[in-house]
Amino acid sequence: MSGHTDAHRAARGELAIQRCTSCDRRVHLPESACPWCGGAELVFEPVSGEGVVHTFTVVHRSFAPGYRGREPYVMAWVDLPEGVRAFGHVVGCAPEEVRIGMPVRVTFVDELPHWRPA
Numbered sequence: 001m002s003g004h005t006d007a008h009r010a011a012r013g014e015l016a017i018q019r020c021t022s023c024d025r026r027v028h029l030p031e032s033a034c035p036w037c038g039g040a041e042l043v044f045e046p047v048s049g050e051g052v053v054h055t056f057t058v059v060h061r062s063f064a065p066g067y068r069g070r071e072p073y074v075m076a077w078v079d080l081p082e083g084v085r086a087f088g089h090v091v092g093c094a095p096e097e098v099r100i101g102m103p104v105r106v107t108f109v110d111e112l113p114h115w116r117p118a
Contacts, residue, residue, distance in 0.1 A: 015106045015113055016044040017084055026084035049106035050118060051078040054085055058095045074098050078115055092116035 018027040022039030026047075033040050056076035062068050074090040076098065090098050091107065091114045103118035 013049065013106065013108060014046050015049040015086075017047050017080070017082065017086070018042040019045050026080075026082055028084045028086055047080055047082045047084075051080045051086065051104055051106075051115070053077075053090070053098060053100055053102045053104060053115075054079045055100060056090065056098050058098075076104075076115060078104055086113070088112075089114045090116070 018030055019025070019042065020027060020034035020037060020039045021041040021043060023034060023037040025034065025036045027034060027036075027042060031042065034042060054077040056074050058072050058074050059067070060072045062071055062073075067073065072095045074095045076088065076090050078086045078088065080086055089109075090104065091109065093116070097117075104115040105118045106113050107116045108114065
């Protein structure tokens with residue numbers, strides 16, 4: 001799938017996740033082959049963009065060059081109803097407000113998926 005298409009999806013607020021056409025399972029983070037069956041035909045399809053926080057961490061001291069000075073920030077694994085777990089920042093609330101089980105919705109910052117309270 002081209003970056004142009006992904007940019008259009010991000011502009012529309014649409015999250016796309018890979019699906020294996022052989023075993024029909026969702027795959028995230030993106031892979032070149034299905035980790036479940038080894039199938040090589042993975043297609044990106046839109047998903048609801050809704051989920052719940054599975055687990056998270058509040059980063060108070062970042063060693064990643066692009067994130068220094070942005071602390072504290074929250075990184076989370078989010079369970080999607082499509083049966084896959086997605087990763088990203090939780091934005092739109094204070095770090096101390098994030099909780100396991102908190103409903104979130106995808107939002108895009110610089111064409112990258114982030115999560116905000118639903």
